[in-house]
Amino acid sequence: MAAESMKNEPKIDPKEILEGIVEWIEIESPSHDAKAVNLMVDKVEGQFRDLGLNLDRTPGCDGFGDILEARTPAEWSTGQGKGILVLAHLDTVHPLGMKEKELKIRQEGDSVFGPGIYDMKAGGYIAYYALRHLIRQGKRTKLPVTFLFIPEEEVGSPTSRARIEEAARGHKYALVMEPGRDGDKVVTSRKGVGRFTLTAKGRAAHAGVRHEDGRSAILEIARQIVRIEEKTDYARGITCNVGLIRGGSGVNVTPAECSIDVDLRVPSMQLAEEMTHWFLNLEPIGKEVELTVEGGMNRPPYQKDAGITALFQKAQAIYRELGKELNDVPLTGGGSDGNFTAALGIPTLDGLGADGKGAHAITEQIYFSSLQPRTYLCARLLETLE
Template sequence: MKEYIRFKQDEMLNLIEELVNIDSGSVNKAGVDMVGNRLKAEYEKIGFRIHEVPQREYGNHLIIQHKKADVPEILAIAHMDTVFPFGTAEERPFKRIGNIAYGPGVIDMKSSLVTLLYAMKALIKEGSPHYKNVQIILNSDEEIGSPSSKELIINAAEGKKYALIMEPARKDGSLVSSRRGKGNYTLNVIGRAAHSGIEPEKGRSAIEELAHKVIQMHELNDHENGISVNVGLIEGGSSVNTVSDHASAQMEIRIAETDQGLRVEEKMEKICSRTDVPGTEITLEGEINRPPMEKNKRNRQLLRKIMLVGEEMGIEITDTSTGGGSDASFTSAAGIATIDGMGPVGGNAHSDKEYLEISSLTERTLLLAKVIENLSE
């Protein structure tokens, strides 16, 4: 497999270039579907069956497994969407400088899409039967929290033993063994409007009430224990000479452990149960939309298996924790051994400096193929 994958490196890079040069932001259904159709054709060539899950608002999701697969035990997940707006690919298309490739989505995660495909091809070329032990989900909305694919992933996880999430490896090559969970909330305040010059005493400022609540929410931060509460957007009022009758704030929380979410929500609800500005009203809406991926016993055991495969290949596999979210949270919370960061090495995702280390492309493709073999045996 090693020689086959090395021989295919240029072919892999050509496909990565093709995918990078397709705009596929999460809300660009046409672009995401173009990526999906391109990959669908490649998988069909090697005997895989594709079940397309149509979506009206987002790109269609793909569930892929070999025609001869019976009950696959390994779930591999990769996403086809990026964070970039339409036109980005034309502004700064794929380019290669030495061992580095650049372009929108090159590492997050169009290179991973190609890595996964060629790991399957390598297993088939080797005559290994273990490509039949993998079910693949390519979803279209991971970058916005997987609103339409979350249930699909959770359902696919049922009965699986392992989940391999194809987010890129970190800059130092580390896999991801834990991620913080997150929730999104909106705080709405209703006040009473009044002219700020003629009769301000008749007003009840929604902005003033919101200001109290923003400070109180930020006091819930406990960074040492992995809890962060951030009010990221606020708005309110109608004019500078009017006591505001409405204001709102959008906030996000991050948690390291599942039960932290419940505790933080209780504290947020308590804060909103009373007003600091009499005559105002408060509502709080939202939920935890991604549970944390905890480094539990199952995940540690899977990590150890991957490390042993790395040792056989002469690669030192390390792991790390990250605050960012991914679909690993759903499979891990579903009780399946999960490891993330199984893609190639790169960095600066979501920026105009996003890059792929080309030399890691063949290495991580081989690692993925051998991990699938090891887990299947």
């Protein structure tokens, strides 16, 4: 019998990983339900306490759940100084009850379904299991490790951004456990995300008797929508999407007010500044109508630089230990908390979670076959980064 197979050493067990992931997705945790999210925080807090980590739980604010930080004790790492920041979020986009309805927790072949399983409870659990695997083996990390679990990433991390950026400044690397992509791929760059609200104020009038006296806010916004959507430029990586519109008080009344919410995605800080300036300087198209514009960049662009390239190459080398090749997604339009760390110049590797598909959809699923290699990658990054 080969010496390798004689080793009595803990192995990464994908069935055990899946059991843990299922425990997490059984606890549904929509972003705006602080009580539900905090049930998840309770679960994760208990698991990291059992591992012996130092815990810091910050009460939520503005109706969101708590922020959980778990740090490895100083004696666990062989090196000192700035360490590894692991980012994950515990909230999901799915409302309570999805696991009994359209998104029942189940396995069909290689696919495992459930609310938030892909985005991103599988990734968060993989990070926990990876550290536990090292502890089981009696191994130490070269650098201190901090796990930061976020309660409202799906709505832009409004209450946790400052905490993420503060933590990032004290660390050498950031590993983001968002879902993997398209097979053996991770994320090394993301577009920046902007949010803008346009409000037009016109003048109400009777639509039949005194139509000429009215100034339609809806007409003004309709013209602005065409102007905004035409700023989408796929060649430059710019997308503008008017996603919400509100206006009017009655079908027989010239609408006095109308507003829209706009989503902007850009690949660089230069374009972020250019488009922000453009939005904030929009002027009315119609006569005797007021237009106000509010907003700005919600997440800065996450651009692949030399530090990120070097970190990605280390991950590639680890993946080759499995006989597999790791690639990166050239540029993804979705934002994550990795945007914040990368914008600060911290080498950031994102998309380290389970592979799958259907984020935010009723087809959300992970691939069971991705659990072992993804956990191995995470564990070896924690073990070897220096």
